[in-house]
Amino acid sequence: MxxxxxxxxxxxxxxxxxxxxxxxxxxxxxxxxxxxxxxxxxxxxxxxxxxxxxxxxxxxxxxxxxxxxxxxxxxxxxxxxxxxxxxxxGGEEVVLRIVIGDLCPRPPVLQMLSGFFARYPNTRLHLEYEAVGGPLERLIDDNADLVFHRAEPSDPRFEQIKLSTTAMVPVVAPGFLPFAWTKKVTPEHMRPFTQCVIRDTARRPSSENFFLIDGAHQCSVPDQMMKKELILHRLAWGHLPAWLIEDELRDGRLISIAGPNFPGREEFAAVRRRQHLQGPVAEALWLHLKSWRLTRARRGRIIGAQ
Structure with missing residues (x-):
């Protein structure tokens, strides 16, 4: 033939x-x-x-x-x-690699990404989840084009669009503590109790810690949802983003132990490497994020803002 x-x-x-x-x-x-x-x-x-x-x-x-x-x-x-x-x-990317970090409020961010990529059907979204130091390590190693996570604003390696200031609330379930909570609770008071922390997915974990109490027994989980479940079942206590526990705080299933001794706020941002060649779709997404942030700010509803 x-x-x-x-x-x-x-x-x-x-x-x-x-x-x-x-x-x-x-x-x-x-x-x-x-x-x-x-x-x-x-x-x-x-x-x-x-x-x-x-x-x-x-x-x-x-x-x-x-x-x-x-x-x-x-x-x-x-x-x-x-x-x-x-x-x-034409130079348009075939794949755009995005990493969502453990601080990311997923529903609004995923909804935004869905709407954006509907306009770019020829570019495939490769989406992954990382925690703690994992997202930024992906950027540094050139294994991601953009991450939604925390970042130090002064780090010269990155540029970022601040999307919200997220309160990280230290919480316990009712009956977890053997004493009455007051704002005078200190890290020393909480040291005897198991603290739940997010497992670092970075291959090269840093020495930086996030709200960890030295000497406390710790249990680790892969994400914030699992962390919330352990705390709700009185297996541990820990810090959770305010946007994740609004209902539980309101109906009393979780109790905040925040006070002067337990400050906790994180800057949530879209982050990319500085001075790194960006394709047209990646650049369009960056500009979209700027307008998305400003639109939400004008409405007084920046995601996760506290």
Missing amino acids: DRIKLHDLRCFDAVATKGSFQAAGTALNRSHPSVFAAVARLEQQLGLTLFDRSGYRIGLTDAGRTFHARAQVTLREFELLQSYAEQLA
């Missing part, structure tokens, strides 16, 4: 879809005889009769229907390949 020509395959698909050689020629901006010749050539190459021409209108044979189903898959794949090549030639 000689090599199948893409032109002949497209003509065959058009005839099968439109129902006639005349309609296929019009759709392809080709003459009726040229479409007829292309289909005849394809049938000869395949050694198959693809159309039943005995009736008033042509129709696919059984072999033609089976072959057409596979041909449509091939044509779609070729169109995707063409789009992929055009995307590469």
Whole structure:
């Protein structure tokens, strides 16, 4: 069998879809005889009769229907390949790698990303989760284009768009403490109790700690939701972002032990590497985040703001 020509395959698909050689020629901006010749050539190459021409209108044979189903898959794949090549030639990223950190309020951020990437169907979103030092390590190692996490504003390696100031509330479940809580509770008071912390996913963990009490027994969990579950079940205490526990604080399932001895605030931001070449989609997302932040700020509803 000689090599199948893409032109002949497209003509065959058009005839099968439109129902006639005349309609296929019009759709392809080709003459009726040229479409007829292309289909005849394809049938000869395949050694198959693809159309039943005995009736008033042509129709696919059984072999033609089976072959057409596979041909449509091939044509779609070729169109995707063409789009992929055009995307590469135009400099538009094929994949954008984004990491969500443990501080990220997921529903609003995921909703924002869904709306943004709907406008860029040729760029695939590669989304992952990391905790503590993991997100920024991904940036440093060039394994991410953008992260939603905390970052030190003075770090010269990064530029960031501040999205919120998130209160990190130290909480316990009712009955966890054997004494009455007051604002005078100190880290020393809490040292005998198990403190729940987020497990660092960085391969090179730093010495930086976040609200850890020296000498306290600790249990580690992969994310904030698991941390909340342990605290609710009186297995530990710990700091949780305020946006995650609004309902539990309101209905008394969790009790805040915040006070002068337990300050806790984190800056939540979109972060990328400074002086790193950004593709057009990554740059569009960065600009979108700036307007998204400003829009929410004007409405007085910056995510997680306290």
